[in-house]
Amino acid sequence: MRDVAIVGIGQTPVGELWDKSLRHLGHDAIVAAMQDAGIETADALYVGNMLSGELGGQEHLATLLADFVGLRGIEAAKIEAACASGAAAMRVGIMAVASGMADVVIVAGVEKMTDTLPHETTAGLALAADQEYEVAEGATFLALNAMLMRRYMYEYRVPHSAFAPFPVNAHKNAQGNPNAMFPMAISVERYINAPVVAPPINVMDSSPICDGAAAVVLVPADRAKEYGQGKRIVRVAASVSATDTLAVHDRRDPLFLEAAYLSSHRAYTLAGLTPKDIDFFELHDAFSIMSVLSLEACGFAPRGQGTALGESGAIALDGELPITTMGGLKARGHPVGATGIYQIVEVVQQLRGEAGTNQLKHAHVGMAQNIGGSGATIITHILVGED
């Protein structure tokens, strides 16, 4: 198996991008990544996307994009694992290079969610849940996460306000990210008094519906110096995907993200690391409750202590375990199938020292975790900056 390196990154701003079609969004991110890597062609393009069929009337998206960016003829495929589609596509790209079946691979995440009516987009997101056992009974994604948050508050006697540090931190960090959708600070008071969407979840617990695209270029690590125009090379130290039941009611303990535990701990083993070795963590804060459950399952906080970790200040840029360093899903935005690639791009920015005002002092080992559904598909990547 060949080691794999990331030698190019690209991204579009995240937001309500009504002047860009799906193919233009993909184009902009892919071309940016190719320019960053200094390449003019590639062997394959894998695209993470969840909703192009449902919301855009377009499947076969990867082949469309390959042609549209000038790479007609190369291999192309779309990879889907709900909101974890981006990281799932990343894994396929890694396998293509690791196996030797491809040398230069582009992985993109693309999503357009704002050209449809809100109820259409909400229905689209529900495709990630169990159609027969959850959606047909009226559950939306928001409702499922609201039940998880309420259960957590009950089980661990935690008030809603204890979740404030997560969106407050995300919005603070988004101010340093020129591509963030909501680059403005919010106060704890604003969080507490935000309009409730599905109790106990309020607007500030929820990541926004938005458009965006991000891309990376992968090559064999032993040839990485030929690319990237002298920028620091980032090596994929571990890539692991694990799954759980789609339907939340099928889990023995809905407050334990089994798939986050499995994928993170296998990733630690593959990389020869422990949670203490992770310098920062781009986690999947689609809702505040997911940040807390992820931190606990990945071994960064004991069960029931995830909110306390937030309150301790450890998650800030100058803390022990900075998270959502460029704004996270909450404030950078969550264009679902693209999110997993935005996370990878942001980890690379930190490892390269390109994170601007948000640059971490110690950024040698970064972790990204992308979650599909209410914890059903969880994919963990550990990336290391090469000396």
Add this chain to the structure above:
Amino acid sequence: MRDVAIVGIGQTPVGELWDKSLRHLGHDAIVAAMQDAGIETADALYVGNMLSGELGGQEHLATLLADFVGLRGIEAAKIEAACASGAAAMRVGIMAVASGMADVVIVAGVEKMTDTLPHETTAGLALAADQEYEVAEGATFLALNAMLMRRYMYEYRVPHSAFAPFPVNAHKNAQGNPNAMFPMAISVERYINAPVVAPPINVMDSSPICDGAAAVVLVPADRAKEYGQGKRIVRVAASVSATDTLAVHDRRDPLFLEAAYLSSHRAYTLAGLTPKDIDFFELHDAFSIMSVLSLEACGFAPRGQGTALGESGAIALDGELPITTMGGLKARGHPVGATGIYQIVEVVQQLRGEAGTNQLKHAHVGMAQNIGGSGATIITHILVGED
């Protein structure tokens, strides 16, 4: 790179399976393949599927199926490349094993197309075409193929009746396939007089809308003898994917399947073979015209001579290049995202000597080709039976 072998196959009957839900279809094929391979678990499940979101309200399908077949926790992802989704998933499975990132991988193709109204299914299939440049202008898949067929007839002065050998051969072969949707012979007269759907395409030129699922189990070739319970081992000699424009009007020569040429000829090179070494060919006869264009692009007939190859009898079970040996898309059926895996399963049946009354005398090297859209994604696999 590790060589990859197929050690298990499974399939459901193809048809209007109203008593089986999407998850039950996938379950039946996957469990059959696991039993055939003699395995009780696996490292990953990749699912080829095109329309579960659009027609079934269910994305995140691979994770759902992993849980439903008793493999909760393993990696899972859905792969989509329109009607080539099955072969695209096959490629991901091969990369997972070849890279060493997985040892035992299940690849399934699953599709359910008959629980929706015909116009809904037709709209679903159009997701494979260019939404902005073809579908918005009123094109359906059928219309695009009808234009290709008419152009071929004009360009090469070929009458419609010259295409008869392809559906006649497919239906003849389907009689020996217990899983075929239409296992009945048709005469040339019946072909010629069949109701026209979109001139010049008639019902007998067109593969049916249907449900079905198929699955294979992949392992490293050097460990293949541990699996498959003594059955003949089948090795993946080549796996190549290539693409073209989604929109047919963007192609310089719409009658030349550039992606079929690229993927087949790269596959010949990888396998160290020429077209003459291919003992039989499971091609993508979604419409009769596609059979002809595929045979020409892959080097089995000169341009404009594809129908003559059919008329020569070479495509029959006892001919020089048997095609659609188990009925093809036309008569076995075309559950779109599953078709690529049905083709692989049928090649394995022939290579193992398990094709019953359709068993070929010389079946050592088999080729399968899966086409997405009107030739936009074309994936070729060459499989070899080990001695």
